[in-house]
Amino acid sequence: MSKVKSNLNLDDYKYGFSYPEDYVFKSKKGLGENIVRGISKIKKEPLWMLEYRLNAYKIFLSKKMPAWGGDLSKIDFDDIYYYLKPSQGEVQKWEDLPKGIKATYDRIGIPEAEQKYLSGVKAQYESEVVYGSLLADLTKKGVIFLGMDEALEKHSALVMEYFGKAVPSADNKFSALNSAVWSGGSFIYVPKNVKVDLPLQAYFRMNAKKMGQFERTLIIADEGSFVSYIEGCTAPVYSANSLHSAVVEIFVKKNARIRYTTVQNWSKNVYNLVTKRAFVYENGIMEWVDGNIGSKLTMKYPSIYLMEQGAKGAILSMAFAGKNQHQDAGGKAVHLASKTSSQIISKSISRGGGRASYRGLIKVANLAENCKSNVVCDALILDENSRSDTYPIMDVKGAYARVSHEASVNKVDEDQLFYLTSRGVSKHDAANMIVNGFIEPIVKEFPMEYAMELNRLISIELEGNAKNRR
């Protein structure tokens, strides 16, 4: 294989294109109280939201940067655009979008996917949701799928009841930042006993340089309902850094189930600092499926708070850290009631000098009885320049919990390689097969087309590795 080809493949981030900026409104660079007020004013928000934002901004200023996890010292909060309004409101037809934006989504393939296997789509470009659709029969059943801003306008009481309940603005510095300058994101409400068969999807895209995207998502599944939500994220490649800091709040009511799938493929100049939390009530089930491939630094630990008896949670996390990337991912499960159970499976791969870390928490409260929790995290390091860490915490109080955790760090197994090559498979293909087999338990939980995309991406990344090894 020629060297040129491998190089080409390595740089093959197919979402790295951008379109010229032609926006309705672009805030001044930097952050200040005037920016926070400005965002609220443009959105014509109720007074309580403005106060919520201003209060969060104060908390943001008072909180220190986290000293753990990845290197955050390069983030310059004054060198970021906090609000970009790309178009005049949300449209229901792709044709009505401004040219550049429509072309972007065509290239990513969203309109095509929508027709084939989705119940509804939200597309967020920069700070605002620009496109939205939902199947008509779901609207009839009372399912609400709106941009967060529109939801605040139309379902103010519902938003007010849940907003900031799972992730308060004082939770951490970045949840405070998001609460101050949030814009866009999805709002989903599924009424009692309604099952949404096909997934709902949101697509987040950053186009401008030095952009900050702060979407805010709130999902409520009422008793006995089910919904599967997928989010995808991409951005163009720039040398300047961008910041993505989302807050996702989820409420799973009695007997309900939510599956939340993330395919994070930001370009490698994006800081991805996200707070995601789900409250699960009696016999509810929450599933996070989390794939992290892109970004410069990701710090994301989807959390499950098991609030009532019989609640269950699962976190499936996959991270791929390539050159100049640090994936600090993981998951948290907090058992606050009896007979709750949780499972976390994490698989990470690091190569080309990348660093993959697992950070997790299992907490069992004193009065919770018969709780079960099982954590498995496996890491694969593909070359000598890469690094892998595991930082779990198990905090168990009381007598009736069963908690287990196991982790391992390995390289591609020589015996397996030898076996495959002895059967006539080339060394490169063999390594590829082994790595794909390693992440298979997680990848199979992704929707088909994403699973294929993940396998493709990983093969590309490995190509570079085979080159290094030679």
Place this chain on the structure above:
Amino acid sequence: MQKIEGKKIKYRFNLPNSGYDKKLVVDLKNKNDVVDVRGIIVGRGNEKFNINIEIVHRAKNTSARTVVKAVLYDSAQLNFKGCIKVLKGMRGCDSFLMQRTLVLGENVQVNSKPHLEIEENNVKCSHSVSIARPNEEEVFYLMSRGLSKDFAINLIADGFIGVRPL
């Protein structure tokens, strides 16, 4: 803090016989060093144990086995931190750390933080933690043979500590 290093070491500790805190740094400095660390903790009443073990692989082909088992009664508390570090370039290292807690008291508290910091790919490193009560079925079996519940549980605890790990 206690520092141990050397070619082939077996290190044993037993708490609370030797106090409530244990800070141990194991430095594997020479090629082919092998270390075997085993600790036993039996906590009762309000006893509180702080354990911090660091296994640092500073040379190639070094290996370590670290097993810490705790049986906690009443309101005993255990804070455990165990870190395996493999420095860059130290190929062929093999390290395993296991921490198991058998919970026998109503108000036991366990905080366990096993860490892995691996900067080399040609290694085999893993850890495992478990925190659990005695298996109900095992207790039931022993009781069905005529043992009292307390006796049965004590027998299981003995076995838990006594079984030669690995």
